[in-house]
Amino acid sequence: MTFQIRTPAARLPRIAHLVDDTTPGGVSRYLAFIAADTGMAALGTHRIVPVPRSRPASVSVEADIIVSHLTITWRGLPGLMALRARHAGTPLIHVEHSYCEGFVAANVRARRRFLTLLRAGYALFDRVAAVSAEQAGWMDRHGLVAPGVLSVVPPSVDFAPFRAVDAAADPARTFALIGRLDRQKGFDVAIAAFRAVEGPDLRLKIFGEGPEGAALRALAAGDARITFEGHAPAPNAAYAAADVVLMPSRWEPFGLVAREALVAGRRLVVSATDGLRGPLGPGATRVAGLSVGQWSEAIAGLAQSHSVATSDTDTDTGGGAGAEPEVATRDGWAVLLAGLWQSAPVPSDMLPVDVLPA
């Protein structure tokens, strides 16, 4: 008697990454990394598939594994159910780019209802990938995902241009805010804090555009040291132009800018929220709250004193966790896919109950 077994070694899985937001930003650059990185190519054949947000199943997808990078919403839930139904035998992975504890604290009034949405959404997937251990801890605390479904895969981008950036000045003269001008990023706090720090040769450069642009310009008005630079011509240009990167984020599931800053050898000041609470490396300082006084103190401290030399400064200026972020990304995907690709060839009528749609 012979069995026909399709082994994982026979070929790499075809992996379709569904995305509804193709504007340039963290998710797009992460997907570009996935598509181009040789380490990721060793794990599967990746294809980026733009889909409409509410009807992801309307696009025809030929794949062994489907990864959703979509944002879960009530309006989008029927579309995800359709996706699940259309690909009943295909392992589905959801990467949670949007939500985290700080997001809920800052934005959600009907918290139980919102967590119900997430539970319902995540239940449609065979695996849910958190972008940070802190986000995973939050999901676990609220029982948002079934046991064995959750894993942590920190995102990466092509970090090579950031490694090529020249060394920063020390003590710091130029501070940067990098990212979308959105309430989430807390740039209002940094502007107010910077204004309170004396030093005619200090600069605060703000890279990015967004809905808070006008309000932030009004906050900065009258302090000629603060300039709005718009989008940086290249992702690494903003870091090259600054000595310190400030991240007073109100929520941040992962915090890509923090990793880019450390890889670029920039010192970094972050708020203690979500994905920024974990270990970042010796170049990073964490400010506990968002009070203007605390941030002024941190800025003044970096402007006045040379960075503290630690015993491993000479070997690892980029900082422990920040030095090779791609490794954690590839490892995370390897673990995640290994569990799914081995079980993927099982015919759909033999799938265990818990991977079928609820």
Added chain:
Amino acid sequence: MPQASIIVPAYNAAGTIGVTLRSLCAQTHADFEIVVVDDGATDRTAAVVRGIGDRRIRLVQQPNRGLAGARNSGIAAARGEFIGFCDADDLWRPAKLARHVEHLTAAPEVGLSYSGSELIDEVGRPLGLAQKPRLSGVTAAHLFRRNPVGNGSAPVMRRAALDAIAWRPAGESLRDWWFDESFRQSEDVECWLRLMLTTDWEVAGIPGLLTRYRIAGGGLSAGTARQYESWERMVAKLTPVAPAFFARNTPAARAYQLRYLARRAVSAGDGRRALALSARAMAASRRPLAEEPVKTLATLAASAVVAVTGGLPRFAQATHRPKGA
């Protein structure tokens, strides 16, 4: 490892802490410890604590750091999964800890569980007054305006929720802070509000007047200015965390805070200050008048009466001087 810890911050509390500790030792819940933090007391506080002779009591002694600093040292020393607070002159009803542990166990999303309080006088007699706060559906806006948690001897918190708001300020080498020790007043509402604005732990109450909260007599209305100052400092500190929330809620919350201080000035017999505070409350927002017309008008009337006659009958003295002030 005890399941729960009750933290008792104590500063010169020799006169009351014995009764407090006996009420805690009488808890029906089986598995707990009591951490008394002697915050640099210069009286016999420590001797009284040792004299109780209950092995569940641990005494931590430190140079004076204030109420927030004493609570923080208590949290640092506590080993329980659930952490309650009881000031050194308040009392817990015997079932209080058991009820909160039950609540927190059944509702894993709740980080802070509280109950109402019965008010007692200096010798422990009921004043016939109670704090009966809203118990469910508590949002950050409720907490900011009306502080349903009520007083520092009402809450039992989950350790995990406390640790979500812990931080280590520059210059602090001993342990983390949970309460902000730069505050001498408003430190508890600052802590609860920070919990609600920066984490998704819920705040919820259970029925019953499980705390017996002692009203210190002879409040000085001069303290109201300082207390208002620290309340405004709290608002200034937390506003950057959630600017839109504070823009929406601060006027009404400020009116409630000023009305509360006006009632305290009434209790202290300072009618002129009470009237001034009432007027400022009305100027800040009419929300208290719309939401609680009787209490708001009564405050105005009482302020006027005291301003004219210099006193109120005792039954009307429903407000109090916060302890540790």
